[in-house]
Each structure stands twice: as C-alpha cells, then as structure tokens.
Amino acid sequence: MRLSTSRKAALSALAVALASPLQAAAWYLPGSAPHSYKQGDNVPFAVNALQAKAFTSQIKGVIKYDYYHPGFQFCVPEGGPQAQSENLGSVLFGDRIYSSPVKAAMLEDQVCKEMCRKEVTTENADFINDRIREEYAVNWMVDGLPVAEARREVKTREEFLSLGFALGSTEDEHSRPYDPPALHNHYDIYIDYHQRGPNEYRVVGARIYPLSKASLRGVAIGMTPNCNAADPVQLSNQTATNVAYTYSIRWRESSTPWATRWDAYLKVFDPRIHWLALINSVVIVSFLCMMVGIVVARSISRDIYRYNAIDMNEDVQEDFGWKLVHGEVFRPPNRSMLLSIFVGSGSQLVAMAAVTLIFALLGFLSPSNRGSLATVMIVTWTLFGSIAGFMSSKVYASLGGEYIKQNAILTAMLFPSLVFSMVLMLNFFLIFSGSSGAVPFGTLLALVSLWFLINVPLTVIGATLGVRSGTFTHPVKVNSIPRQIPHQQTWYLQPLPSALIAGMLIFASAFLEVLFILNSMFGTKFYVAFGFLAFAFIITAITAATVTILFAYFHLCAEDYRWHWRAFMTGGSGAVWFFAYGLFFWATRLELPGLANKVLFLGYLAILSLLFFTLFGAVGFLATYASLRKIYSAIRVD
Template identity: 40%
Template sequence: MSLCYLSHMLSIHCLRSVSTPACLNKLHSTIELFVNRLDSVESVLPYEYTTLKKKKKSYFIRLQKQLLCVLFGERIEPSPYKFEFKKPVVCGKVCMRTYSTNNPSDKAKLDFLKKGMLLNYQHHWIVDNMPVTWCYDVEDGQKFCNPGFPIGCFVTEAGRSKDACISNFNEKDAFYIFNHVDITIYYHIVEHEQLGARLVAAKIEPKSYENPNDDKPDCSGGPKFLKNKHTGEFKITYTYSVNFAEDKKIRWASRWDYILESMPHTNIQWFSIMNSLVIVLFLSGMVAMIMLRTLHKDIARYNQMDSVEDAQEEFGWKLVHGDVFRPPKKGMLLSVFLGSGTQIFIMTFVTLFFACLGFLSPANRGALMTCAVVLWVLLGTPAGYVAARLYKSFGGEKWKTNVLLTAFLCPGVVFADFFVMNLILWGEGSSAAMPFGTLVAILALWFCISVPLTFIGAYFGFKKTGIEYPVRTNQIPRQIPEQSFYTKPFPGIIMGGILPFGCIFIQLFFILNSIWSHQMYYMFGFLFLVFIILVITCSEATILLCYFHLCAEDYHWQWRSFLTSGFTAVYFLVYAIHYFFSKLQITGLASIILYYGYTMIMVLIFFLFTGTIGFFACFWFVTKIYSVVKVD
C-alpha cells in the first residue's frame, strides 16, 4: 500500500511503498506505526523524528528512499510502536533517554528538545496509510482533529501556558514533555471476509507522566517536566497505551472524512469560494458583453464605410493594421518566457484535472506533486516548440540561443533559488535538506529528459513555416501619438492584474494555509473551477486593455499583453507578504529567508503562467479582428 504523509508544501507530497495490513485477522495480526518528520507552524524548518530519540538500528532502518520524498523533505520511518490487533496495552515501555548537561552532546540535544517545545513542533504518526489524529474540543462544542500532536509545552515564569499546554501544569518556567500517548484504534468487521477487520481511524491523546520507577513505569505519577535552568542528569521514559474499539458507522472508503470535516473554517471556505465564483462570473460576463457589443459595432461601421466607399478618414485600431504584427523588442526573451509558460500551463491543467477526478486526493498521498514533476519533465517538447515557432515568427535567426535559453533560463533560476534554500537547510540540519545524490538525480532528470525533449520540440518548431498573419507589416513603423494616462503602459499593466487576482485570492488563502500552516487541502474541484475562471478572466481583462491600446493607435501589444496578466503575480507577492505578517508566527532568520525564497519560486511560476495566458488570448484576438475586417 502506498504510504506517505501529507507534506507541509501543498503540493508537497511523496511516494513510498510500505506493506501495511489492509485487512486484519482478529486472531493475530501486527499493526505497525510509522513516524514522519517533526514540523511547526512557527518555523519553516522540519526535522527528522529520530532527532529527538536515540536511534536504534533495529527500529530506525530507513525505508527505501524515493526521489520525491527526499525532494519535499519527507522522512517516514518505522517506529518501535508495534501492536497486536485486539490486544490492549497499558503503560507499555518504549524506550528511555538519558541526558546529562555535563556532556556537550547531550546538552545540545536537550536544548534542541526545549527549542522544539518553544516553537510547538509536532509529531506526525501514520497507521495503515492514514494519520494518527489528536482530536480536541474547540469553539461551539466542535471537535478539531489535528493530524499531529505536540512533543511538549512550555510554562513561562509568569505561569502562562504556551500553545499545547492543555492540562493544568503549575510548575513555572518549565518544559512539560509528552512522554506518554494513549492510542485508540477504531476498526470494523468486514462481513464478507472471514474473521477479518479493517482499521477506520486512529486517535491519540498525548500525556505527561513522571514515573517513580523508570525501569517499570506505571503511568501513575505527576506530569514530567524539565526546569528551564536544569543541570545534571535528566531521564525521559517513553510509554504508550493502546486500546481497540469497534465502530460500525465509519466505512473504510470514507475513513478520512472525520479529519476533513473537522478542519476549521470549512463552512466559511465553501461559502467564500462560491461567493468568489459568482462575483467573478458576473464580472467576466460584463467584460465579455462590453467587448462583443463594442467590437461588433466597430466592425460593422468599418465594413459599412468600405462598402459604400466612404471617403472619411480611418481612425482607431484599423489605422495600425500595418504595424500590429511588427516583431516586438526583446523577442528572444518573450518567446522563451512563452515556451516555459506553456509548459507550466499544460502541467497545471492536467494535474488539476486528475486531482478533480479524485486520483490525486489526500488519501492517495504522493500523487499530486509526483504528477506535477513528471509532467513538467515530459513537457519539454511543447515548450521548445512554442518558443521556436514564436521566435521564428518574430524574425529571429539565433535558433541555438533560443533553444538553450528555453531549456535553461527559467528552470535554472528556479533551481538556483532552490539550491540556495537547500544550503540554508543544510546549515540548519533540517530534514528538508536534500542530500547531494538527490540533487544529482534532479539534475539528471532535467538534463537527460527535459532538455533533450526541448531540443526536439524546437527542431519541429523551426522546421515549420512562419505564422501567416492576415495583414502585411509596413516597412516604416508608424509614429505612436501621445497617450492619455490610462492608455500608457504602466497604468494599464497595473490595472490588468486586479481582476484575475480577485478571483484567486480566497483560494490562495487556503492554499497558503496548507503550505505553511500544515492544513490538508482537498477541495480540488473548486480549485479546478477557479483555475478555469482565472484563465477566462486573464484572457478577457488582457483583451479589453489590448483593444483600448489599439484604439489609441498603440500597436505594441505583445509585451504589454504578457505583462498585463502577468502582473497578477505581483499582487500574489504582495498578498504573500501580508499573509506572512498577519497569519504566520514564523520566527528565526533562516525560516524567514526560506519563506520568501520559496515564495519567489511560486511567484515566478505564476508570472509565466498568467503572462502566457494573456499573450495567447491577445494573439488570438488581434489575429481574429484583423482577419475579419477588410483592410486596404
């Protein structure tokens, strides 16, 4: 069964194959518990579970590594927690850890344990391919089931409990360690299978016990705490209790539902998304109606003037028919951006389409980012083809430079940013840091698959004849008259990104929550609808502004159309900065740099994606109107 845990990066999933019992025999069957990395909403840096525990070769034999798991920081490992089905355990001993402040190594580990509790780091455990959840009461009598539980909590000198201190801990300036867990595993009997049962839920309750006898713990003492200024030896005994309960109401196919339904703001999310979709559809309809009516009148008027051989002087967008297809400046760079944007657009569309069908749901962990990465690698051919075809239509002749830039420019910028972030993760000792071998594997995928496919696409792109335009281009460029404020490039570009951003910012909030606040994102159906609305809105907003500029006799539409819809990425960046200061509690220079480093990667990808939509929408629009209208 595919086993992995939903990562902290939206699309941060991975694949591992681990054998777990899908159907358990009531007489004898072993249930294995797996552990994932430690993470926190107050830090971008994840760590391995074994960082806080003493590694034992018999327990912590690392599972077979897979590229995407390492790439996205996943660290799933076997654990010493193993249960026999329907055999309860009361205060079973797992292991004992001894620290000494006189030993520099132990002192460093103890300081790391304190830091983990200060920053509210959480465990993530997995049983039978589903997360072990910590369910507790929240507002209005609701229960929230968190797919993780804290390693401990801190009580300040003033006696104020921080974060996870849900019990009455009275000791001041002390760290309380959750060294005991009560695990309840729910199952139901499979009627059509003899003596069989399936696990449908696993819930946990962390507790803290000071055992009088560490060799034979009985989980009867008070809470286990560590004074902030403790010196000398300190022992921690880890224990667990496990119980089994039959639940006939939960079906195995819907065993994730109780987690998803308990997520905070779920009702608000549905209402906000529907409200956003209605508003955006209404605005898109208005833009489309205005464009169709205005453009229809212009075409009818111009054709009528030609048919009666009216001597009136032409005006408006028809005047620039001899310059509208003039090659843009920096055509090489524009064609490269459009090739990379096409690659990202197809990758996003196919990934969201399969996610919408349910193939890439949270239960099918690892599939989302696997699909995206594989598609990006395999879509080098359309990227090379689009870049080469457009560059040739712009009159370019440096085909070698074009194909090299298409293959290396944008992916190289992303990889350079990612490499710098990885250096920081290496320095911090985070589990998200990729080993050198994984970096080599990524480069192999890039250079050995994506780059050759880009060259193949560019070969066919240059081999084809140039794009035939409906009108000829004059040899002498027409002088552009002085523009009013709203038809100048910069104001138009700024205005063009507002409407597309308005249709995504609500979804963007929940996506950022899933990335940085470790919440599960599962509403891919709505996300796919918002994706379609974003494409329509980018196209219509860019076409509308392009029409205004052509009417003002400004024929430089190529770069402007790309930047108009691409400016949505700037609003994305501003929103990400606002989200950082208003919603997150990230501390530490390394975490802040990592947040903005990864955000810049997302902004660049979004810029290429939206800019490509705007350009091709305007390209279709300009080609269409100048082929319909009779031009002398």
C-alpha cells in the same frame, strides 16, 4: 471472474464518491492495497519529520526536523531506525519516514508500555523547549494512516483531525503558562479497526492524546514508570532531566470500511466559504466577459463597419483608433526570443497544471500515497517539454525570429535553470539549518537526469515540430517604418498601473484557494478540495485572458501598439499581488525566528509567484494574440 481486493476497494471508493457529490469537492481511489491482520499480528508504526504547525493562531517556523534528530533524544527501535522507501515528491516535500519503537498487536490493549528512558541534557533541553514554543508537531503513522489529534477550529468550533500532535505544551488545562514548557512523553493511542471477516481486521483510524507526566518522580531505579502522575515533565536548562517515554494502546471497533478510512482526514473544511468565493469569482469573470463582449460586439463591430464602408467621404475613410496602428500591431517586439521562451514555458505549466488537476479529480492522487501530487507534477512537467518547445518556436518564428536552434536550447534551459537555482539556494539554507527538508544529493541528481535526459530532448523535438508546422498568420502587413507612439497616455494605461489593476482582478479570482493552500502548507489540515481548485484555476485563466484582451484594446485605441510584452505582463501581474499577499500572510500568521526561516519562506513565496506569473502570463499573451489576429482579419486595409 473474481475481483481482487484492491479493485473492490477502488470500486467501493468510486461508488461512495459518486453517490455523495455534494459532501466533497474531490474523491479518491486508495493508493495502496489494503493490509489485513489477524488477532495478535504486529501492526507497524512509522515516524516522519517534525514540522511547525499553527496549533494556536500563528505559525512559528518553516524548517522541518528529522524525527531522530539528536536534539530531540527520542526513543529509537531495536537495531536502529530503518528508512522507508519514498517517492520523488515525498522526498522533495521533506518527508523522512523511519521505523518506530512503538509496538502494537492487533486487538491487544496495552497500558503504560515503556518505550525507553532518556537523560535529556541541558543543551538538548534548550533545543526541545524552543521547538515546543514554536509549536512543532510530531508525526506518527500506523498502517500508512496519520496518527491524528482531534482539535477544534477557533472560530467555528468544528472538530477536525490535526496532522501530527504537539511536541509539548506551554500552558496547562487552565491556560496557566508553563515555564519551562512541558514535554509530552506519554501517548494514549486509540486505533479503530474494521472486521472484514472471521479473524480478518483492517486499521481504519488512529487518534492520539499526548500528555506530559513526570512518571519517574518518586519511582525507584528499575521500577515501572507511574503513568498516573499528575505533574508534568519540564526540562531544566540547569541540570539533566530523566524522562520516560510511555504509551497506551486501545482498540475500538468501527463500521468504517478500509476504502473510506481517509474521509475523516480529508474533510473539506467549511465548503460554504469555498462556494461563496467561487460564486464571487464567477461574478467577476461574468462581468469581465460581458465587458469584453460589449467591446467586441459594439465598439469593434461598429469600427469595422465604418472602416469597411464604401464611401468617398474622407471623414469615414480616415483611419483612427485601433485601425490607425494596423501596420504596427504585428511588428516584432524587443527581446522576442525571451518572450517566446516564457510563453513556451508558461504553456508547459498550463498543461502540467491541467493534467495534474484531472488526475486529482479522478482520485488517482490518493493521500495514502505520500508525495504523489508532487511526483505527478514533476513527471508531467518533464513530459510536456515538447509543448514548451512547440509553442516557443512557433511564437518566435511568427515574431520574425531567425535563431531557431538557440531558441530551442534556451527554452529547454532558461526557465528550468532559474527555478532549479532558486531551489538549490534554498537547499543550502536547509542544510545549514540542519533541516530534514534538505533535498539529498541523489534526489537532485535524479531531477537533473529527468531534466537533461527527458525534458531537453522532448523540448528540441517539440521545437522542430513547431517550426515545421509554420508560423501564425498575420492578417495585415507591417509597415517598413515604425509609427511614432503618442507621448501623452492616460495614467491607467501606463505599464505599471495597468498591470496592477489587472493583476488585482486576476488574483481576486484565486485568492481564497491561495489562502487555503498556504494554510495547508504551514498548518494542520490536508488540502483536498481539488474540485474547488480546478474551478478556481479555470476561472483565473478566463479572468487573465479577458482582462488582458481588454487592456490590449485600450492600449491600441490609444495608438500604443507595444502589446506583446504588456499582454504577458498583464496576464501574469496577479503574481505581484500573490507575493504581496504572501508578505501579508507572513505578517499576520507567521512568526519566523532566525534568518533561515525568513529566507526559506521568502524563497518558497518567490518560486510560487514566478510559476504563477509565467503560467498566467502565457495565458494572457496567447489569448490576446489570437483575439488580435481575429479582429484585424475582419477589416479591409487599403
């Protein structure tokens, strides 16, 4: 039985990934079937939204602009731009893909091909010059591949393919400043092709070298632009400027097969830094696990032996330390319904993150399928509503809750409403700013439909199953009268200091991956180190669990039995440092002009911090709950 072309490509990618595990942190399967061309066939170009990139040292904006925004006055294809279909994740991340006026024919070189001529008004000149100063990048694609610009890392001088190319330049090749900036209006494009068979070719790479050329200066009206012009095009804010957009295309044969054509884009940048950070995280986790092990093996085991000793000596039989509060430790906390809702929502996020990382590690989230990562996250979150309902109702019932129906409805509505309202508020700012990143009404309607038609029923079903499965068993009974908590507590056991100390350790486990993700969101590189990310996620979860257990033990030894909310806060306290680092990232790597940019960045950071808090807060609470049930089941209570 003969394999299809796409299956051959998938098996080829799988073989390459398995054969070289040390060169990449993740491998992938191609996300779409390959397209073969014959000589002279049209090779389609497409355009995407413009986004500010950190071409130098700082990112100067977070607002995306549609490629055919009237302010840019770019050339449009004959018959007008045609929108291409996009998935849910692609739309949410601001991708707006349209057809391009660039025309390419397989193996046919073109020199100084004119796209169009534009008269840039003074108003549009100011708009374009501001975007050039903010280092906005133009995004083109050919046969689904980004048309990339080769750049070098400032520190290591290592070459990488930048996502998008600069709209213009603020200085010449001798680092002398342009005033006003120079607009890139000529593009030298080099397309790599791989010959698969007789008159069968595939596109496997595309590089671009944008240039600024005053190609209409000294050229009579109706004559061909001069693509060898030495002077740049500078848009004046005093008079209109005539600009000719031109391009040259050259074809280069490559030995790279189609199945591995993304490897040049998906290079894991300086993997040694990842390994050093992960080794550091492993050391932290090992140290914490060792501390918890010592506490459990020595302190708790010794205490249990003394508590269970059959001796009439009152000094031995007298309760002290964490046993002294055995009748209070499982007393329901204040606002137990709210706590159980957040635990259920956090459990849903844990399941979503785990399954998404598994899909990414197996290579199903190919970068050629734009937005696939976000799409999988949304779909898995929707389908895992049953986990949220199950865990929330089970925890709520175990804490003595009686309003099961209200708990199920609030679990399905509260946390999603909070996130959705934040997204909706940011969407208004995007619309007000004229950004292409604004989510269309139809997409918002699709999200609401997924929420109410799938997630809510699944949450209710999960809640029903959680109630029927019964409550978590508690090994000791709760006293009828609450025990008084000592007023004097060590300073590091106070709620805020203990949370900050624990959060510092938790965030340290994930720090480097957070940095790379932020650089990928606002920078010029793909983030594809899913192997490192999965490892960091596991380490961070273990750190959150062990730190929370350790601090809960300290609190109980201090006769403070209010561990429920503290365990959740301690586990999620890394979000405080996450938000603080985001502000530091803003101060050192971002230049955000205008109110809209500032509000958008703070809004994105707040949403990420909320997700971080809820996810690892649930991990900390569930780990502590399980450990306390285990510890108190080992003592004999008279």
